[in-house]
Amino acid sequence: MKVIVVKDQAAGGKEGFKVFKNALDNGAKVFGLATGSTPVTTYKEIVNSDLDFSDCTSVNLDEYVGIAPDNDQSYKYFMQTHLFNDKPFKESFLPNGLASDPEAEVKRYDKVIDEHPIDLQILGIGRNGHIGFNEPGTPRDITTHVVDLTESTIEANARFFASENDVPKQAFSMGLASIMKSKHLLLEAFGENKADAVKGMIEGPDTPELPASILQNHPDVTVIIDEAAASKLSKKY
Numbered sequence: 001m002k003v004i005v006v007k008d009q010a011a012g013g014k015e016g017f018k019v020f021k022n023a024l025d026n027g028a029k030v031f032g033l034a035t036g037s038t039p040v041t042t043y044k045e046i047v048n049s050d051l052d053f054s055d056c057t058s059v060n061l062d063e064y065v066g067i068a069p070d071n072d073q074s075y076k077y078f079m080q081t082h083l084f085n086d087k088p089f090k091e092s093f094l095p096n097g098l099a100s101d102p103e104a105e106v107k108r109y110d111k112v113i114d115e116h117p118i119d120l121q122i123l124g125i126g127r128n129g130h131i132g133f134n135e136p137g138t139p140r141d142i143t144t145h146v147v148d149l150t151e152s153t154i155e156a157n158a159r160f161f162a163s164e165n166d167v168p169k170q171a172f173s174m175g176l177a178s179i180m181k182s183k184h185l186l187l188e189a190f191g192e193n194k195a196d197a198v199k200g201m202i203e204g205p206d207t208p209e210l211p212a213s214i215l216q217n218h219p220d221v222t223v224i225i226d227e228a229a230a231s232k233l234s235k236k237y
């Protein structure tokens with residue numbers, strides 16, 4: 001893993017932007033995208049740049065079950081407002097939170113990923129070490145699936161909703177096996193509440209109990225963290 005420690009999230013956004021620019025300059029056409037507070041500074045740098053994705057495809061990591069794409073809590077809405085309105089892609093894929101047949105939706109999304117191999121996938125990390133919505137204990141050979149969200153994730157994501165009760169209890173998520181197939185991975189983490197997960201991911205045992213530790217097995221991972229998220233690492237990077 002290439003670990004880059006920056007002062008704060010704003011600086012992290014500038015480093016993240018460089019990774020996107022470099023991928024585009026080297027011919028990347030398919031970008032795996034993530035939501036949450038973590039990637040927003042990277043998306044902001046992209047929006048304020050002259051990077052052009054009109055010839056590219058995006059494939060998002062996850063979406064809540066039961067939420068319509070135009071609902072302002074959907075990940076689709078998040079992507080529109082934080083990136084797509086300013087930087088349109090040729091085509092953009094997300095799981096459909098309203099799919100009436102979840103099994104068929106899972107299959108459809110696996111096909112999307114197979115037909116659009118991801119060149120660069122950006123990831124955040126949950127406080128419990130989840131990536132996408134692959135919670136602790138998720139089998140590592142899993143592709144797209146429906147996840148029952150853990151209490152820790154529901155509580156952490158409640159800040160985006162009126163109350164904790166409004167947070168959906170399930171989500172569609174790209175699986176760990178799908179994520180690991182991406183050519184290049186960029187994981188960002190900012191803030192002290194990510195420090196334990198970051199330590200486990202980089203220095204801890206490679207275990208399904210900390211899903212992000214699977215990245216230790218990927219040949220091309222860039223990790224961008226701020227000083228607070230790096231504060232529990234024993235090695236200096």
Ligand SMILES: N[C@@H]1[C@@H](O)[C@H](O)[C@@H](COP(=O)(O)O)O[C@@H]1O
Nearest residue numbers: 034036037038124125126132133
């Ligand atoms: N499914 C998302 C993840 O993709 C995200 O990385 C993580 C961290 O969120 P945040 O970036 O807001 O800290 O939580 C959510 O549950």
